[in-house]
Amino acid sequence: MEGADSKPVKVRGRQCCICDKRRAALKRPKTLEQICRECFYEVFEEEIHQVIVQNQLFKPGERIAIGASGGKDSTVLAYVLSELNRRHNYGLDLFLLSVDEGITGYRDDSLETVKRNEIQYRLPLKIVSYKDLYGWTMDEIVKMIGLKNNCTFCGVFRRQALDRGAALLKVDKLATGHNADDIAETVLLNILRGDIARLSRCTSIVTGEDGPIPRCKPFKYTYEKEIVMYAYFKRLDYFSTECIYSPNAYRGFAREFIKDLERMRPRAILDIIQSGEDFRISTSTKMPEQGTCERCGYISSQKWCKACVLLEGLNRGLPKLGIGRSRGLNNDHTKGAKESNGTKSFESKQCGTLDF
Amino acid sequence: MACNASSCQSNCHRSDEQVQEEEVDSSTNSITGNDNKNQNVCAKCKFNESISGCGGEDGRFCADCFRGNLYGKFRLAVTSNAMICPTDNVLVAFSGGPSSRVALQFVHEMQDKSQKNFEANRDRSLPVFGVGVAFIDESAFFPAPCLEIDKVIQDIRLIVSGLGPPRKELHVVPIENIYSSNSINGRDRLKILLDAVSDATGKEDLLLHLRMLSLQKIASEKGFNRLVLGSCTSRIACHVISATVKGQGYSMPADIQHVDARWEIPVVLPLRDCLAQELYRLCHLDGLKTVELHKGPHSGINGLVSSFVTLLQEENPSRECTIVRTAGKLTPFHFNRIPEKNDSNITLATQRRQKRYNLKPNESISSVTFCPICNSPLNQSDLLRWSKLGNFQTSSDSFDAACCSSCRFQILPKDSSLMEHFSKGLPLPMVARAKQSSYSNLCLLR
Numbered sequence: 001m002e003g004a005d006s007k008p009v010k011v012r013g014r015q016c017c018i019c020d021k022r023r024a025a026l027k028r029p030k031t032l033e034q035i036c037r038e039c040f041y042e043v044f045e046e047e048i049h050q051v052i053v054q055n056q057l058f059k060p061g062e063r064i065a066i067g068a069s070g071g072k073d074s075t076v077l078a079y080v081l082s083e084l085n086r087r088h089n090y091g092l093d094l095f096l097l098s099v100d101e102g103i104t105g106y107r108d109d110s111l112e113t114v115k116r117n118e119i120q121y122r123l124p125l126k127i128v129s130y131k132d133l134y135g136w137t138m139d140e141i142v143k144m145i146g147l148k149n150n151c152t153f154c155g156v157f158r159r160q161a162l163d164r165g166a167a168l169l170k171v172d173k174l175a176t177g178h179n180a181d182d183i184a185e186t187v188l189l190n191i192l193r194g195d196i197a198r199l200s201r202c203t204s205i206v207t208g209e210d211g212p213i214p215r216c217k218p219f220k221y222t223y224e225k226e227i228v229m230y231a232y233f234k235r236l237d238y239f240s241t242e243c244i245y246s247p248n249a250y251r252g253f254a255r256e257f258i259k260d261l262e263r264m265r266p267r268a269i270l271d272i273i274q275s276g277e278d279f280r281i282s283t284s285t286k287m288p289e290q291g292t293c294e295r296c297g298y299i300s301s302q303k304w305c306k307a308c309v310l311l312e313g314l315n316r317g318l319p320k321l322g323i324g325r326s327r328g329l330n331n332d333h334t335k336g337a338k339e340s341n342g343t344k345s346f347e348s349k350q351c352g353t354l355d356f
Numbered sequence: 357m358a359c360n361a362s363s364c365q366s367n368c369h370r371s372d373e374q375v376q377e378e379e380v381d382s383s384t385n386s387i388t389g390n391d392n393k394n395q396n397v398c399a400k401c402k403f404n405e406s407i408s409g410c411g412g413e414d415g416r417f418c419a420d421c422f423r424g425n426l427y428g429k430f431r432l433a434v435t436s437n438a439m440i441c442p443t444d445n446v447l448v449a450f451s452g453g454p455s456s457r458v459a460l461q462f463v464h465e466m467q468d469k470s471q472k473n474f475e476a477n478r479d480r481s482l483p484v485f486g487v488g489v490a491f492i493d494e495s496a497f498f499p500a501p502c503l504e505i506d507k508v509i510q511d512i513r514l515i516v517s518g519l520g521p522p523r524k525e526l527h528v529v530p531i532e533n534i535y536s537s538n539s540i541n542g543r544d545r546l547k548i549l550l551d552a553v554s555d556a557t558g559k560e561d562l563l564l565h566l567r568m569l570s571l572q573k574i575a576s577e578k579g580f581n582r583l584v585l586g587s588c589t590s591r592i593a594c595h596v597i598s599a600t601v602k603g604q605g606y607s608m609p610a611d612i613q614h615v616d617a618r619w620e621i622p623v624v625l626p627l628r629d630c631l632a633q634e635l636y637r638l639c640h641l642d643g644l645k646t647v648e649l650h651k652g653p654h655s656g657i658n659g660l661v662s663s664f665v666t667l668l669q670e671e672n673p674s675r676e677c678t679i680v681r682t683a684g685k686l687t688p689f690h691f692n693r694i695p696e697k698n699d700s701n702i703t704l705a706t707q708r709r710q711k712r713y714n715l716k717p718n719e720s721i722s723s724v725t726f727c728p729i730c731n732s733p734l735n736q737s738d739l740l741r742w743s744k745l746g747n748f749q750t751s752s753d754s755f756d757a758a759c760c761s762s763c764r765f766q767i768l769p770k771d772s773s774l775m776e777h778f779s780k781g782l783p784l785p786m787v788a789r790a791k792q793s794s795y796s797n798l799c800l801l802r
Contacts, residue, residue: 191678265557
């Protein structure tokens with residue numbers, strides 16, 4: 001996740017265009033309005049509150065796990081949900097849920113951040129690790145297969161680990177920190193990769209409602225730049241180093257494009273999400289059917305879920321099992337496209353339903 | 357490869373064994389491309405030398421097979437979507453660029469073959485479709501030296517007259533002809549309209565919409581019943597991303613199908629499955645002359661999208677096809693097909709020739725409301741805006757409500773005085789469309 005790449009510019013002599021009293025402290029990325037700090041807090045939190053209420057994301061008495069990686073999105077999400085829960089009496093029991101991938105020098109540091117958040121926000125923290133669930137750390141996996149394709153394992157394992165951790169906590173829902181930029185990027189990537197099945201649901205604010213634990217995205221309409229600003233002004237403690245094993249090439253193309261778009265027309269991000277919601281998928285298009293994995297019971301459209309296939313490959317010393325170009329020259333095959341897309345391909349799946 | 361695959365599937369329904377064999381051979385050669393030890397021999401006919409230069413898919417064929425492949429895609433698109441019938445009169449929009457140049461050439465070749473068949477046939481049962489050419493002079497938008505414009509028009513006249521019989525009428529029309537009044541007044545009104553739009557992308561899109569109005573007007577006045585555009589896969593891929601970025605996800609499928617009959621004169625895209633790179637190469641191989649007009653830098657979102665898609669295409673040569681195929685899976689609208697003409701005049705021979713097997717079954721046609729500026733179908737959230745406006749205070753308010761959210765944001769002026777200028781500069785079809793929307797929506801409210 002990105003850190004604060006640019007400090008907000010304080011414009012002297014200009015009044016906040018909302019309250020018209022205090023001095024403007026920033027130009028709001030979403031609307032380009034000059035507003036003061038207090039009004040920024042208010043509109044930022046109020047918009048998220050409206051998203052939660054209008055989409056009925058939570059019900060009183062529910063137990064909610066917040067996917068916490070230590071990065072800016074999950075840190076701000078934990079802080080804002082705590083605030084709104086207290087202010088508007090949602091009546092929720094909130095938990096922090098982290099995944100330890102076992103990446104030395106990266107994940108252990110970010111988890112230290114989450115542990116501090118646990119104390120600061122007074123939210124119970126649960127950590128699940130790849131080592132406990134699968135017997136392998138990412139360090140060991142990378143040693144086995146090298147840097148190429150390691151994101152395939154990490155993405156598949158992480159999403160299942162989150163679900164297993166949520167089940168252990170016995171929560172009703174899992175909230176993730178995917179923001180508007182992430183979702184817009186996912187819409188574009190699914191068009192670029194020809195993934196029509198995922199295109200039809202990557203804009204849903206709640207996914208996996210037919211599964212054991214639904215996931216929701218309260219930051220669906222919140223801009224990444226505003227999350228950074230909010231964390232900066234509130235002096236929130238978050239971790240901002242990128243994953244050391246993650247190749248950036250493909251993600252960079254789409255990400256760079258989104259940033260250029262935002263610079264040119266800030267509302268383009270919301271427009272992309274709107275388009276994603278408006279797409280009408282033909283019912284004759286084949287959608288993968290959901291079932292359960294024979295081996296671990298996880299949701300899967302195949303006999304074995306992806307995690308079990310990859311795990312079997314690792315345990316048998318055949319790590320390429322479940323990866324690769326089994327169809328040779330067919331570069332357009334969805335599976336092949338996934339492998340070559342690096343990180344974002346599997347980060348995109350976090351916006352989708354629980355199927356592989 | 358993806359294009360070949362889809363072609364092969366379509367051809368499986370046809371009884372023409374030779375074409376089927378050719379496509380199968382093509383697919384087979386594609387699969388075993390890496391095993392081809394004769395690097396300089398055409399992958400298809402194994403006889404002629406393959407096209408030299410950059411590698412990739414294009415370089416595997418010889419010149420004849422390459423152009424045959426492209427023409428095959430063109431002809432398949434025309435026949436399987438019933439784009440051109442023997443009784444039709446077709447207007448080809450020609451901008452001078454490679455895509456429309458190939459479209460013009462292929463339409464001419466198809467007409468030429470029909471003419472020869474007509475003359476050779478004893479009973480003369482199949483007439484030959486007519487072809488005209490239209491060039492829109494957009495110097496009102498992009499001021500250029502008069503000499504340059506005259507040179508371009510002269511070159512275009514030479515290209516059209518060089519096509520050979522049957523003769524094709526060329527219509528060179530300035531874009532300000534969308535106004536009924538004289539040219540000077542039209543140009544002034546166009547300038548007023550253009551100055552009222554502040555967004556660079558909005559200006560570009562407005563030009564596109566006005567160009568289509570202009571083409572429709574020519575076709576309608578001169579008696580054409582089909583409008584052929586040279587839009588290729590690459591152009592459509594850019595449009596898919598562009599429309600998505602502008603929030604037009606609902607209406608975008610309407611723009612990318614082979615047929616678009618929401619207009620008075622149905623618009624067809626016979627080169628929809630061909631890449632820009634392929635068309636450019638064909639122009640080079642066959643010596644097809646093109647004309648280039650310098651229209652200034654693309655500083656808006658459309659330019660950014662174009663750069664993005666070009667970058668991706670360089671990284672993966674299948675990217676543009678993938679984008680168009682993905683968008684092609686979205687549900688098209690009921691007007692994305694040639695309207696059925698229950699005309700008893702059509703002879704049995706003509707009906708036998710038409711192969712409408714690719715046309716999707718007719719879905720329930722609901723009344724569709726269109727944006728007056730871009731003519732895009734409006735979705736539910738756009739229509740809901742009508743009920744919120746209890747009474748229309750000014751005509752500007754009703755026009756504003758009739759537009760889609762994308763046009764409202766990037767084309768309609770925010771300032772009320774500029775809006776007045778904009779309203780005065782609007783061409784009649786857009787005003788009429790807004791009134792039509794207003795009337796039909798008021799009916800829905802009751």
